[in-house]
Amino acid sequence: MTKIIAYLGPKGTYSEVATLCYGKYLQEKKLIQSELVPIVSISQTLRTLAKGDADIAVVPVENSIEGTVAITLDTLWELEGLHIQLGLTIPIIHNLLSRGRSLEGIKTVYSHPQALAQCQKWLEKNLPQAQLIPTNSTTEALHHLNQEPTAGAISSLRAAQLYDLPIKVSNLNDYADNCTRFWVISKEPHDHGNNVSLAFAFEANLPGVLVKPLQIFADKEINLTKIESRPTKRSLGEYLFFVDLQGDTTQTPIKSALQELSSLTKVLKVFGNYDILNIDHQQLNNIS
Missing domain, CATH: 3.30.70.260 (ACT domain)
Structure with a gap:
């Protein structure tokens, strides 16, 4: 059996990392294979599930630094017939990726709003000259690096490896214990847990x-x-x-x-x- 799992893409996002963790859990605990499908936004990820184009959706719901991911709650309230199957918490380590030669030369930093907020103190101290520009995901931010030599992006180690991009600075987190909780959601009712x-x-x-x-x-x-x-x-x-x-x-x-x-x-x-x-x-x- 194979389950289609929708997540906030593209490949390399923290949502993909969480989804890969869940896919491994499915395989080891329930002998179920998974097919991952990247979606352009959190809202559309849940709507893809609601329309029946996926069996499962994995979406972020809360970060230990920045709090609730509001769009997840708002969309879940709006849609009918969706049920949380599991909570999944992963540690978050942000990295600054750039093709620029030095930090001083970085004029813009792209990333998801949550990632920018979670690194706000570091950015203010080390890149006070940079304009911060939000994107739909931490991986979408990487698209600017090849076109803009003065651009930086905050993203995951996996994204840097997938797209062969240099990491300028590792672990930008303002707080060491940065983690995000995701919800694994499907249309199947789930009536047990803690x-x-x-x-x-x-x-x-x-x-x-x-x-x-x-x-x-x-x-x-x-x-x-x-x-x-x-x-x-x-x-x-x-x-x-x-x-x-x-x-x-x-x-x-x-x-x-x-x-x-x-x-x-x-x-x-x-x-x-x-x-x-x-x-x-x-x-x-x-x-x-």
Whole structure:
């Protein structure tokens, strides 16, 4: 059996690295082969899955430095019938790639907005003269290097190796423990694991409206690991809420909490009940 897996491309992105890790996991644990399909954006990666053009999508959801990848949450809320199968956390090591002769000669630096933000302090200190230009992915940024001798790009070691590009500086991370969590998503429901991700919206955002849902979880001693608001995009000041919690949806307290929460909210979506697989540097080296 072969599964088609969509990810944010082109080859060499951190999303591809995460997808390769998951492909290896599928092969070793479930004897399933995978075919990787690069997609131009995170949103389109999820839409490719929703349309049935892929069996699985791997998308970034949170970085330890810059926080949530908002487009992932927004798109997952918009689409129907998608379920988180697994969380996958990988270490992130950014590198500055350039064909320029010196750092002083670099006038522009291209990369994904998250990568630029994760290296902001280093860039301000070492390349204060450079204009920072966002791209759709860390690999897309590399396309500029052959045309612009004064350009640099922040990307992965794998990308440098794939495209035979010189690394000017290794490990630009502002913080050493930089990692990104990805979600492995498919159309198949997944109802067991140690983590639950859900989102809900109210009929109207009235004062104190969030207190009751939070009290439900508190009363049942359910540990919330994250809560975040996102605009509904209908009206200024209207929000929906994303929540991560510890537990299994088959457990009575969580079952009961979700039933009560459903009666308080206009829309409640449970995205998945899943475990998290942590990939270390050694495992990553075996992939890339």
